[in-house]
Amino acid sequence: MKRGVAFGSAAMVAALLCLALPCLAAGDPLPSWRDGAAKQAIVSFVDKVSRKGGPDFVPPAQRIATFDNDGTLWAEQPMYFQLFFTLDRLKQMAPSHPEWKDNPTVQAALSGDPARLAKLGKKGLLELVGLTHSGLTAQQMQELARAWLKTARNPQRKMLFIKMVYQPMLELLAYLRAHGFKTFIVSGGGVDFIRAFSQKVYGIPPEQVIGSSLKAKFELTGGKPEVVKLPQVNSIDDGDGKPVNIELHIGQRPIMAVGNSDGDLAMLQWTAAGTGPSLMMLVHHDDAAREFAYDRKSHVGRLDKALDQARRDGWTVVSMKSDFARVFPSSKK
Amino acid sequence: MKRGVAFGSAAMVAALLCLALPCLAAGDPLPSWRDGAAKQAIVSFVDKVSRKGGPDFVPPAQRIATFDNDGTLWAEQPMYFQLFFTLDRLKQMAPSHPEWKDNPTVQAALSGDPARLAKLGKKGLLELVGLTHSGLTAQQMQELARAWLKTARNPQRKMLFIKMVYQPMLELLAYLRAHGFKTFIVSGGGVDFIRAFSQKVYGIPPEQVIGSSLKAKFELTGGKPEVVKLPQVNSIDDGDGKPVNIELHIGQRPIMAVGNSDGDLAMLQWTAAGTGPSLMMLVHHDDAAREFAYDRKSHVGRLDKALDQARRDGWTVVSMKSDFARVFPSSKK
Numbered sequence: 001m002k003r004g005v006a007f008g009s010a011a012m013v014a015a016l017l018c019l020a021l022p023c024l025a026a027g028d029p030l031p032s033w034r035d036g037a038a039k040q041a042i043v044s045f046v047d048k049v050s051r052k053g054g055p056d057f058v059p060p061a062q063r064i065a066t067f068d069n070d071g072t073l074w075a076e077q078p079m080y081f082q083l084f085f086t087l088d089r090l091k092q093m094a095p096s097h098p099e100w101k102d103n104p105t106v107q108a109a110l111s112g113d114p115a116r117l118a119k120l121g122k123k124g125l126l127e128l129v130g131l132t133h134s135g136l137t138a139q140q141m142q143e144l145a146r147a148w149l150k151t152a153r154n155p156q157r158k159m160l161f162i163k164m165v166y167q168p169m170l171e172l173l174a175y176l177r178a179h180g181f182k183t184f185i186v187s188g189g190g191v192d193f194i195r196a197f198s199q200k201v202y203g204i205p206p207e208q209v210i211g212s213s214l215k216a217k218f219e220l221t222g223g224k225p226e227v228v229k230l231p232q233v234n235s236i237d238d239g240d241g242k243p244v245n246i247e248l249h250i251g252q253r254p255i256m257a258v259g260n261s262d263g264d265l266a267m268l269q270w271t272a273a274g275t276g277p278s279l280m281m282l283v284h285h286d287d288a289a290r291e292f293a294y295d296r297k298s299h300v301g302r303l304d305k306a307l308d309q310a311r312r313d314g315w316t317v318v319s320m321k322s323d324f325a326r327v328f329p330s331s332k333k
Numbered sequence: 334m335k336r337g338v339a340f341g342s343a344a345m346v347a348a349l350l351c352l353a354l355p356c357l358a359a360g361d362p363l364p365s366w367r368d369g370a371a372k373q374a375i376v377s378f379v380d381k382v383s384r385k386g387g388p389d390f391v392p393p394a395q396r397i398a399t400f401d402n403d404g405t406l407w408a409e410q411p412m413y414f415q416l417f418f419t420l421d422r423l424k425q426m427a428p429s430h431p432e433w434k435d436n437p438t439v440q441a442a443l444s445g446d447p448a449r450l451a452k453l454g455k456k457g458l459l460e461l462v463g464l465t466h467s468g469l470t471a472q473q474m475q476e477l478a479r480a481w482l483k484t485a486r487n488p489q490r491k492m493l494f495i496k497m498v499y500q501p502m503l504e505l506l507a508y509l510r511a512h513g514f515k516t517f518i519v520s521g522g523g524v525d526f527i528r529a530f531s532q533k534v535y536g537i538p539p540e541q542v543i544g545s546s547l548k549a550k551f552e553l554t555g556g557k558p559e560v561v562k563l564p565q566v567n568s569i570d571d572g573d574g575k576p577v578n579i580e581l582h583i584g585q586r587p588i589m590a591v592g593n594s595d596g597d598l599a600m601l602q603w604t605a606a607g608t609g610p611s612l613m614m615l616v617h618h619d620d621a622a623r624e625f626a627y628d629r630k631s632h633v634g635r636l637d638k639a640l641d642q643a644r645r646d647g648w649t650v651v652s653m654k655s656d657f658a659r660v661f662p663s664s665k666k
Contacts, residue, residue, distance in 0.1 A: 251528045273559070
C-alpha cells in the first residue's frame with residue numbers, strides 16, 4: 001500500500017509538472033542529455049514549433065533540421081575519419097602510381113606527419129578522394145567504405161570508428177523525426193562516404209545527405225550504363241558552401257542547424273536569419289577524458305569565430321562535458 | 334430487392350477479379366488512364382514491387398521514382414513555359430540594360446521569332462534565367478514565378494499555364510506515393526521555377542525537385558545572411574546530367590523513370606540497368622486535338638533516339654491519344 005501511494009504521488013507531481021513545462025518526466029526521449037540549458041533549449045524549441053495552434057507553430061513540411069557530421073554526429077580527432085580511410089586506400093594504390101611522387105598533397109598524406117596531415121583540410125581530403133576513387137561508381141565507393149568501417153579503429157581511442165557516434169545526437173535525431181522534422185546531414189566530408197552508413201547508423205536516407213562531392217559522368221562501362229566519379233572536385237560543402245548547397249538540395253532555409261566548427265558558421269547564420277523560430281546549436285568539445293578537448297587552435301574542427309557569435313547571439317552551446325550524460329553508445333553512463 | 338441482388342453480384346465478381354488480377358475494379362486510383370498496356374504496366378509493376386514476400390519486392394526506401402517535368406508532367410509547347418516567364422521578365426528589364434544589345438541569346442529571345450526561340454534550348458534558357466535573376470534569392474525568384482503563373486496563359490491553347498498539367502500524371506504520382514514510393518522531379522528546367530509550384534500542384538516538396546541551376550553565393554545583403562543567385566550556370570540537368578544529378582542528390586538508382594524526350598534517355602537507360610525490377614516510361618505526344626502532336630522533328634522535346642530504344646527494349650510508351658482518358662484536370666472525359 002505504501003509503495004502504491006508513493007507511486008501515486010510521484011505520478012501526480014509529474015502530471016502537474018507536465019502542465020507547466022514541456023514534459024520530460026515520463027519516458028524521457030533524450031536520456032543521454034543531462035538536464036540543463038541545452039536540453040531545455042531543444043525540448044522548448046521542438047515543443048513550440050510542433051504545438052498546433054500555438055504562436056510559433058511551424059508546419060511539418062518546413063521543419064528542416066540540418067546537422068554537420070564530423071565533430072557533430074561523430075568524432076573527428078586526431079583527423080577526419082574519412083582521411084584515415086583514404087590514406088589506407090592511397091597506400092594500397094601508391095606502388096602502381098609512380099606519378100604520385102610529384103603530387104604534394106599525396107606526399108603530405110603519405111608522410112604520416114600529423115601536422116601535415118591535419119593541414120590538408122577538407123579540400124586536400126577531397127583531392128585524395130578523387131585520386132583514389134575516380135572511375136568508381138558511388139555504389140562501389142560505398143562498398144569499399146563499408147568494408148573498411150567493419151574493422152578500422154581510431155588510433156587514439158582504439159575504438160572502431162563506426163562506434164564513435166554520439167549517443168545524445170542519435171537520440172536528438174530520433175526525437176526530431178518523432179516530432180515531424182526532416183533531418184539532413186550537411187557535411188564537409190564526402191557525400192558517398194557518409195551515405196555508406198547514414199541510414200543504418202543515423203536513420204538518415206541517402207537523399208537527405210549533402211556533402212562534398214566529385215564531378216561525375218554518365219558512361220557505358222562495358223555496355224552497362226553507370227555514373228562514375230571523375231578526379232575533379234564538384235563542390236566543397238563547407239563554410240559558405242553549406243547554405244549554398246542547402247538551397248540547391250533542400251530548397252528551403254532550415255529552422256534548426258547543428259554544427260561544431262567555424263565551417264558551420266554560415267549555415268547557422270543563415271538559419272538564424274529566418275523569419276520564424278529557429279534553433280542554432282554548437283557542440284563544444286571540452287571533454288578530454290571521455291572524448292577530445294579542442295576549439296580555437298585546432299587544425300581539425302576549429303571552433304573560434306562561431307563560438308564568439310554563439311555567445312554574442314545566444315545560440316545554444318552544448319558542452320560535451322556537462323551536457324552529455326553518455327558520449328558513445330558503448331559508454332557507461 | 335432486385336437492385337440489392339444485382340449490387341451483391343457485381344461486388345462478388347469484383348472481389349473474384351481482385352483475387353486474380355491487380356485490383357482495378359473498385360475505386361480505381363487511375364481513372365484518367367484508359368485500360369490498356371500502359372495502365373496495366375503501371376499497376377503490375379507497383380503491385381509486384383510492393384507485394385511483401387513476393388519475388389520482386391522492393392523495400393520502400395528504394396522505391397524511387399523520377400519524373401521529368403516539361404512534356405511529362407505538364408505541357409511544353411510551343412516552347413518551355415519557363416521561357417515565356419523569362420521573356421516577360423527580360424522585356425521588363427531590357428530598357429535598363431543597354432549592354433544586352435550585344436548579347437546574341439538575349440537578341441534571339443527578344444526577336445519573338447519562334448524558330449530562333451525554340452533553338453535556345455535549355456542552355457539558352459538558363460543563360461537568360463541567370464541574366465534576369467542574378468542577385469535574387471531562391472525565395473524571391475519563386476515569388477516572381479508564382480505571381481506570373483496566376484495570370485499567364487499559353488498562347489496556343491489559351492489556358493493558364495499552371496492548368497496545363499496532365500491529370501493522369503497527377504493520379505500516377507499520388508498512386509505511387511500511396512504505395513510507398515518517393516516521387517522526384519528531375520527536370521532540365523530551372524529548379525527554383527519548378528519549386529514555386531511543385532508542392533501545391535504535384536504534391537512534391539522542394540527537396541524532391543532536382544533541376545538545372547545557377548551558381549549561388551552566401552552573402553550578407555544589408556546585414557542579413559542570404560544565398561543569392563549568380564549569373565553563371567551551375568548544372569544543366571538534361572541528358573547525361575540527369576543520372577549524374579540523381580546520383581548527387583538522391584544517391585541511389587531509381588526503379589522507375591518517366592520522361593518524354595531524348596533529354597530523358599540517359600535517365601531511363603540508367604534506371605533500366607538496375608539489378609532489380611524497373612519501369613521505364615515515355616510519354617508520346619500524339620494528340621494534336623487535345624494537346625500537341627510532335628516527336629522526332631520537334632525543337633522542343635524531341636523524341637527520337639529514346640523512342641527507338643523504348644520500342645527495341647520494351648519500355649512503356651504512353652500514347653496521350655489512346656492512354657489518356659482525360660488530359661488536363663479541366664478537360665472533359
